[in-house]
Amino acid sequence: MSRINRRIILLGGSAAAALGVPCVALAQTKVEIEMRGTARGEQIWFEPQGLAVDPGTTLRFTNRDPGNSHTATAYHPELFGRTRRIPASARPWDSDFLLPEESFEVTLTVPGVYDFYCLPHEMAAMVGRIVVGTPLHVGWEGPSSDRDDISADVLAALPAVDAILANGVIHVESKP
Structure with missing residues (x-):
């Protein structure tokens, strides 16, 4: 998987170019995140758990x-009354229940940090974090500072934004 494209695109005559603001090209890329579990079901997780992607x-x-x-x-x-942990102008998503081998797609266009979870397995820390773009993007919104609507265990399971940006992808530690 490719890392975030950090090329600067000069937009001739635009305000962004005049201000010297870096922009990332919108690449229409698809990335897969798998929902996984051990054979007996005692552990479940998203793989990868953290991911850096370009807008789009x-x-x-x-x-x-x-x-x-x-x-x-x-x-x-808008989804089950949860506190917002995605950028303010981003559209929320819910895949509904996916049976084995079923899929759901969502396109993320707004730069910032997106936290997501598995509705029936959140308390088992089945959570993930997507970083769209970089803090250099205009309007980029960092991770939520809310601590009231999420347990300490779930919060601790979310990969650090700095680690995601540095590595591009964070895999779950090996499961039995």
Whole structure:
């Protein structure tokens, strides 16, 4: 998978070029995130758990866990009354329950940090974080500072934004 494209595009005559603001080309890319689980179902996770992508990237969530249904759900008040943990101008998503081998796609265009979870397995820390663009993007919104609507275990399971930006992808530590 490619890292964030950091090329600067000069927009002749535009305000962005006049101000010297870097922009990232909108690449229509698809990236897969798998919903996984151990054979007996004692552990479940998203793989990868953290990911850096360019604006305009389509994420495809696929349930590869033969024993469980999963969701990919953005933290947002429109979805189950949750506190917003995605950029303010981004559209929230909910895949609904995906049976084994079913998929759901969402395209993220707004730069910033997106936290998501599996509705029935959030308390088992089945969560993930997507970083769209970089802090250099105009309007980039960092991670939520909210600590009231998320448990300490779930919060600790979210990969650090700096680690995602440095590595491009954060894989879940090996599972049995």
